[in-house]
Amino acid sequence: MDTPSLSTLGQHLQTLRKARGWSLSQLAAAAGIAKSNLSRLEQGNGNPTLDTIWRLAVQLKVPFGTLVAPIAVPLGEDGVEVRLIDQGKDSPQVDAYWMRCAPFTTRVAEPHTPGARESLTLISGHLEAGPEGDTRQLAAGDTLTFAADRAHCYRTGDDWATLLVSVVYHGEVPR
Amino acid sequence: MDTPSLSTLGQHLQTLRKARGWSLSQLAAAAGIAKSNLSRLEQGNGNPTLDTIWRLAVQLKVPFGTLVAPIAVPLGEDGVEVRLIDQGKDSPQVDAYWMRCAPFTTRVAEPHTPGARESLTLISGHLEAGPEGDTRQLAAGDTLTFAADRAHCYRTGDDWATLLVSVVYHGEVPR
DNA sequence: ATAGAACGTTCGATAAAAGGAACAACGAGA
DNA sequence: TCTCGTTGTTCCTTTTATCGAACGTTCTAT
Numbered sequence: 001m002d003t004p005s006l007s008t009l010g011q012h013l014q015t016l017r018k019a020r021g022w023s024l025s026q027l028a029a030a031a032g033i034a035k036s037n038l039s040r041l042e043q044g045n046g047n048p049t050l051d052t053i054w055r056l057a058v059q060l061k062v063p064f065g066t067l068v069a070p071i072a073v074p075l076g077e078d079g080v081e082v083r084l085i086d087q088g089k090d091s092p093q094v095d096a097y098w099m100r101c102a103p104f105t106t107r108v109a110e111p112h113t114p115g116a117r118e119s120l121t122l123i124s125g126h127l128e129a130g131p132e133g134d135t136r137q138l139a140a141g142d143t144l145t146f147a148a149d150r151a152h153c154y155r156t157g158d159d160w161a162t163l164l165v166s167v168v169y170h171g172e173v174p175r
Numbered sequence: 176m177d178t179p180s181l182s183t184l185g186q187h188l189q190t191l192r193k194a195r196g197w198s199l200s201q202l203a204a205a206a207g208i209a210k211s212n213l214s215r216l217e218q219g220n221g222n223p224t225l226d227t228i229w230r231l232a233v234q235l236k237v238p239f240g241t242l243v244a245p246i247a248v249p250l251g252e253d254g255v256e257v258r259l260i261d262q263g264k265d266s267p268q269v270d271a272y273w274m275r276c277a278p279f280t281t282r283v284a285e286p287h288t289p290g291a292r293e294s295l296t297l298i299s300g301h302l303e304a305g306p307e308g309d310t311r312q313l314a315a316g317d318t319l320t321f322a323a324d325r326a327h328c329y330r331t332g333d334d335w336a337t338l339l340v341s342v343v344y345h346g347e348v349p350r
Numbered sequence: 351a352t353a354g355a356a357c358g359t360t361c362g363a364t365a366a367a368a369g370g371a372a373c374a375a376c377g378a379g380a
Numbered sequence: 381t382c383t384c385g386t387t388g389t390t391c392c393t394t395t396t397a398t399c400g401a402a403c404g405t406t407c408t409a410t
Contacts, residue, residue, distance in 0.1 A: 034399045047226045065240025092316045094298045119296050119318050121341045123271050124263030141267045141343035143294050166296045168316035209369045
């Protein structure tokens with residue numbers, strides 16, 4: 001398996017644990033696993049079982065995928081990582097994405113089908129987004145809806161941005 | 176670990192594989208794992224390694240968490256299923272959820288902290304939602320933002336509803 | 351000082367996950 | 381009909397992830 005994502009798991013695990021002010025022993029005990037096991041995992045060695053990952057995710061109260069999803073593995077080379085959350089089966093068709101942009105990144109998205117609209121909700125960080133020439137500044141908690149049948153962009157300043165994106169394809173479905 | 180989520184993984188695995196029209200042998204070969212291993216996993220027995228899950232997720236092109244996240248894990252007994260997608264670390268604090276409501280279901284949510292606001296984006300189905308006494312009818316693609324420091328509710332008619340929910344805790348963080 | 355209780359690491363034993371080969375069942379083609 | 385290829389399952393073996401205990405450290409309290 002990817003060695004990077006293995007060490008990322010370790011770092012991530014340790015970060016989350018310390019963020020909660022727990023000791024390695026405490027977390028291991030709470031999760032019901034040997035602390036030797038947890039120790040090895042945090043060091044980046046090892047290849048944990050689903051059971052082990054699951055128990056840790058429950059204790060740390062993180063949505064599982066968060067534990068293993070590498071924080072800094074952009075899907076494209078452009079510093080932007082996108083994950084499909086769900087897609088509706090009704091009309092209009094709706095696609096829901098989770099998206100994360102690295103600092104000082106600009107992503108320009110191609111126009112979608114005519115009538116398509118996008119809604120953004122910023123989870124953390126700051127982001128400038130919208131149709132080109134009509135972008136808005138967003139902070140955590142802000143939402144923005146705009147016509148997505150024109151070229152539009154997402155631009156970050158000096159910090160990361162995490163957001164929810166839903167694309168609504170009014171009219172015909174694009175697939 | 177939860178035995179249910181273990182068998183769910185198996186079913187899920189099989190569903191995704193067949194949806195792509197692949198045979199067990201093909202997927203196993205493509206993922207670089209023994210087919211005996213995959214066979215056991217699809218049967219619901221076994222406790223796969225992160226390496227194994229990872230390889231399968233890559234081949235099936237699913238965002239990892241999707242493989243193990245049980246499709247039907249209602250948070251309450253009230254026909255409502257909620258999954259935490261992400262939570263921001265900035266101020267204001269933002270929590271992002273994926274939510275699914277069964278037909279003819281009403282869920283009344285307690286008020287959040289003062290100043291809190293909620294944004295909904297309907298992915299599929301129909302939903303009536305908002306602060307009690309001021310609810311709106313939503314169809315797929317619609318969005319709604321309202322003050323969440325009062326009691327508010329989500330009500331479905333004769334079909335399912337899937338939506339994104341983001342809670343913005345303006346002011347102090349509730350944890 | 352010193353005893354005590356935590357911390358996180360390292361070590362051998364054990365349980366179990368992954369690999370590999372043989373297996374019966376099925377369908378396609380000569 | 382008979383053969384060949386593929387399906388998915390079931391053994392057995394090998395690898396390894398997990399456990400439990402012992403270890404050296406650090407910090408606090410006596």
